[in-house]
Amino acid sequence: MRVLLVAGCLLACTAWAQEAKPGKGIYTCTTADGRKLTGDRPIPECTAREQRILNPDGSQRATLPPFLSPEERAAKEAADRRAAAERIAQQDAIRRDRTLMQRYPTEAVHQRARNSALDDANKALRISERRIKDLGQERKPLLDEAEFYKGRPLPGKLKQALDANDAGVEAQEVLIENQKAEIVRINARFDAELARLRKLWGGATPGSMPPLNELPKSTPATTPKH
Template sequence: MAALWCAATGVQAQAPQPAGGPSIYACVDSKGRRLTSDRPIAECLDREQRELNPSGSLRRVVVPPPTEMERLAQEARDRAEVERRAQAAEQARRERVMLVRYPNEAAHNAERASALQRVDESMALTRLRIGQLERQQKDVEAAMARFAADSAKMPNGLFQEKADVLKAIGIQKKALAELEQEKQRVHLRFDTESAQLRPLWASPPPEPAQPAPILLPR
């Protein structure tokens, strides 16, 4: 165990003495005893030991190797730190991309207006189609009304035509509702981007990189 501890801490039990003279190791063991030795103390492998100069001044503190739980906890912290840095780098990359695409608020507002216009145009076409289908529904219902006195003479095709028209109206109304949701998503997207971009727009632009001087041969 002493060999493992020495390997983990970088201390050799019989290492050559440093230029400042022989070391003195001191610690308090698990029983509260103050121990000293000219080499790492086996009774204090699980706790800090002070390495002293011959004068008694502190040369360094030798820490014990981590326990399995401490090692796992440190690895978890290291992984979390790596992930945090990766997320920060990705966020910085996204901000650079957004700044290139939207260098100022006017450009961002213009893109919002363009996106909303496309949705509005689709909604207008959908409403137009719903109006056409509703007029077709009225025509079918008017044709069916002529057979109200004798429904047995009503052509079967009228029932199917009405069912088809009602189904088509339902599809178009569903599409219109989805377009309404898309319009809300567009607003939410641009509102979120605007909140991210405002601090970036307010920051001074980075200094352009200076080209390296070209040395001409003499």
């Protein structure tokens, strides 16, 4: 048992020595029972307690933390990683807020950006709506021709033209639904940005608010079957 204890102390001292600054120093600590110990190297009796490292003139050079077991060291490293990740996330939040304010210094600038983003979606929507009207016009003569074959199979060419017209209408309807979803997504994004910007313009500290929720991208409607 004594051998194991000595080996544990030696391992602890070795770990401490790796963490301590190079150069001679005076190690001092107070044990759990109140004894004050001093030595020229890490003190085995204080493996679980903090030790001060003093210069020859008595000034404090450094502090040696309590020796950690492998489990404790792993937990500390995990906590350090979490803290580092939180610091990085906070720095990113500050950077994003500052970038947002630089991009949109006023509400008028933000509104112009919204209008520009909506303009592209609205143009695509109008193009699809016009195309559906054109396809409706193209379908009329096909339907008139099909009246001659009422109760009989349609000629292959005529049937193919009607099927292509149906597929074209269905494709444009899918595009219209997608553009409508995109307009909703754009407005939701700009609404969330504007609410945040108003707080930042009002003096809120960048990075002090919860992050903007990740808004889902518009989900394409079902691809039409041809």
